[in-house]
Amino acid sequence: MPDESAKWPRRGLLRGAGLALAAAPLRKALAADEPAQAPPRWMTEQGDTVADYGMPSPYERAVIRRIRDKQKMPTVISTMTPLQDLVGIITPNGLHHARCHAGVPAIDPDRHRLLVHGMVDRPMSFGMDDLTRFPSVSRLHFLECSGNSKFFKAALIKPNWTAQDTHGQVSCAEWTGVRLADVLAEAGVQKGATWMLAEGADACAMSRSIPIEKALDDAILAYAQNGERLRPENGYPLRLFLPGWEGNTSVKWLHRLKLGTQPFETRDETAKYTDLMPDGTALQFNFVMEVKSVITFPSPGKDPKQPGFHEIGGLAWSGRGRVARVEVSTDGGANWREATLQEPVLPQCLTRFRLPWDWDGGPAVLQSRATDETGDVQPTREKLLAARGPNFIYHYNAIHSWRVAPGGEVKLAV
Amino acid sequence: MGAVAGLFLLTGAALAADPPYGFGQPATPGEIAGANIDILPDGTGLPPGQGSVGQGAALYASTCAACHGERGEKPLDATMRLVGGAGTLATPKAVQTVGSYWPYATTLFDYIRRAMPFPAPRSLSPDQVYAVTAYVLRLNGVVPDGTVLDAASLPRVRMPNRDGFISAYKPGR
Numbered sequence: 277m278p279d280e281s282a283k284w285p286r287r288g289l290l291r292g293a294g295l296a297l298a299a300a301p302l303r304k305a306l307a308a309d310e311p312a313q314a315p316p317r318w319m320t321e322q323g324d325t326v327a328d329y330g331m332p333s334p335y336e337r338a339v340i341r342r343i344r345d346k347q348k349m350p351t352v353i354s355t356m357t358p359l360q361d362l363v364g365i366i367t368p369n370g371l372h373h374a375r376c377h378a379g380v381p382a383i384d385p386d387r388h389r390l391l392v393h394g395m396v397d398r399p400m401s402f403g404m405d406d407l408t409r410f411p412s413v414s415r416l417h418f419l420e421c422s423g424n425s426k427f428f429k430a431a432l433i434k435p436n437w438t439a440q441d442t443h444g445q446v447s448c449a450e451w452t453g454v455r456l457a458d459v460l461a462e463a464g465v466q467k468g469a470t471w472m473l474a475e476g477a478d479a480c481a482m483s484r485s486i487p488i489e490k491a492l493d494d495a496i497l498a499y500a501q502n503g504e505r506l507r508p509e510n511g512y513p514l515r516l517f518l519p520g521w522e523g524n525t526s527v528k529w530l531h532r533l534k535l536g537t538q539p540f541e542t543r544d545e546t547a548k549y550t551d552l553m554p555d556g557t558a559l560q561f562n563f564v565m566e567v568k569s570v571i572t573f574p575s576p577g578k579d580p581k582q583p584g585f586h587e588i589g590g591l592a593w594s595g596r597g598r599v600a601r602v603e604v605s606t607d608g609g610a611n612w613r614e615a616t617l618q619e620p621v622l623p624q625c626l627t628r629f630r631l632p633w634d635w636d637g638g639p640a641v642l643q644s645r646a647t648d649e650t651g652d653v654q655p656t657r658e659k660l661l662a663a664r665g666p667n668f669i670y671h672y673n674a675i676h677s678w679r680v681a682p683g684g685e686v687k688l689a690v
Numbered sequence: 691m692g693a694v695a696g697l698f699l700l701t702g703a704a705l706a707a708d709p710p711y712g713f714g715q716p717a718t719p720g721e722i723a724g725a726n727i728d729i730l731p732d733g734t735g736l737p738p739g740q741g742s743v744g745q746g747a748a749l750y751a752s753t754c755a756a757c758h759g760e761r762g763e764k765p766l767d768a769t770m771r772l773v774g775g776a777g778t779l780a781t782p783k784a785v786q787t788v789g790s791y792w793p794y795a796t797t798l799f800d801y802i803r804r805a806m807p808f809p810a811p812r813s814l815s816p817d818q819v820y821a822v823t824a825y826v827l828r829l830n831g832v833v834p835d836g837t838v839l840d841a842a843s844l845p846r847v848r849m850p851n852r853d854g855f856i857s858a859y860k861p862g863r
Contacts (some may be wrong), residue, residue, distance in 0.1 A: 462710065557855070
């Protein structure tokens with residue numbers, strides 16, 4: 277594989293040189309009687325002033341979060357990140373996906389408190405000023421809704437879905453906050469406490485039970501993302517952040533933690549966010565988001581315009597740790613080549629992969645298959661469906677396929 | 691020497707029990723009482739009060755039916771369905787409702803109290819929450835007509851899918 281990538285610059289150079297030779301006479305002929313071109317308008321007048329808070333160029337207006345499945349209730353929200361339009365591994369804050377069960381609460385940070393009670397020595401109440409005094413921690417992590425790419429049922433799939441529609445409920449940010457373990461130590465977790473209820477201050481007081489091991493391990497009480505305070509839709513002023521776990525457990529607008537000896541059996545860990553298996557039983561507390569990947573170029577709406585060199589690119593991630601490798605197939609899984617991983621490759625973080633591709637202009641089926649550092653490999657869709665049956669909704673992580681038609685149009689292939 | 695060591699041990703023990711940073715304030719009883727709304731399956735946390743199927747029927751018609759459907763079977767959106775689906779969980783077209791899927795009746799009380807009615811959460815009294823809980827359980831055939839629920843009887847309601855859940859959580863993996 278390294279040999280294959282090493283060939284590319286040379287071949288690209290040769291091809292470029294050939295093109296330049298062929299095109300050179302034509303350009304020269306045009307130049308002979310062509311008048312000097314006028315400078316563009318923006319070089320002939322003063323530009324705009326700088327906004328207090330900057331926004332993208334108006335020419336990037338189409339790069340926005342979108343809602344795939346419109347809900348009857350406008351405050352039951354599921355927005356998706358435009359993965360196909362982004363580069364690098366960081367999701368800009370305004371494009372970070374957001375799942376809200378009862379709208380976005382307008383919380384006054386000066387009035388927001390975090391209550392820590394239950395099986396603790398000292399029930400405590402913390403204001404934001406108290407919390408930000410603890411030693412800070414800052415980590416890059418993906419956040420994925422467990423319902424991301426929930427398209428088990430072929431009947432629900434629409435052929436015009438983009439990468440945003442199929443995988444846009446994963447985003448990645450630098451999360452800054454304090455260690456939950458430090459804050460819990462202030463209250464003094466009692467021996468025997470095994471579960472922690474985390475509750476949000478939204479209009480459904482969204483709540484989940486978290487095992488104490490995770491709470492004391494790598495859990496963060498985050499107050500910032502990508503260098504600024506959390507966006508309201510992502511939990512302002514305070515959210516729980518549990519690296520690698522289904523997004524719903526990283527409770528937003530966090531206002532209460534209660535320690536106990538058993539799960540609290542909330543609605544969002546019984547009626548929802550549980551996985552109904554073929555035999556009619558359901559998996560509960562299925563927390564980890566397993567290894568997964570998606571190709572973002574080429575992808576629907578991002579067609580290769582002409583045959584020749586293209587760089588296939590995409591994102592891979594695993595809730596169990598680092599991405600170890602990503603393989604890419606252009607023939608529907610018959611042959612695989614190992615892609616290059618772009619640094620940094622961090623645990624529980626989006627990782628970008630690239631592979632040079634000489635498209636012959638013919639039909640192709642593009643797939644990516646990620647393996648994480650624990651050895652977990654993405655399953656095929658067929659294998660996943662066979663194992664999980666027809667009613668499974670959450671934790672879909674199958675190998676994903678895009679079909680490239682001879683003209684270059686890319687569509688979802690199932 | 692022994693006295694010094696003893697003093698050291700005492701101080702050490704006292705330090706270990708002290709909060710490491712001393713940030714935050716002790717939570718007040720009123721602060722805890724106002725926020726402590728979770729209900730455990732054994733009924734821990736249920737407030738005083740009671741409500742009947744009949745009272746719940748009237749309240750449901752005026753407060754819940756517009757979204758969840760007159761009898762909880764034909765909601766605005768399939769995800770809001772409350773009633774039906776018995777015996778479907780192991781079939782290709784599973785219908786997951788309070789009656790067919792939810793393992794604990796206490797969760798129904800907990801969720802109605804914290805999140806419903808959708809336009810005005812936290813507006814129902816404990817009596818009203820008991821009543822609507824009773825009526826939704828009645829619609830599902832889980833309790834009979836005339837049932838009155840309170841902190842003692844609600845945890846004793848056995849849901850049809852009580853044993854249908856398996857924990858996938860394994861510490862360290």
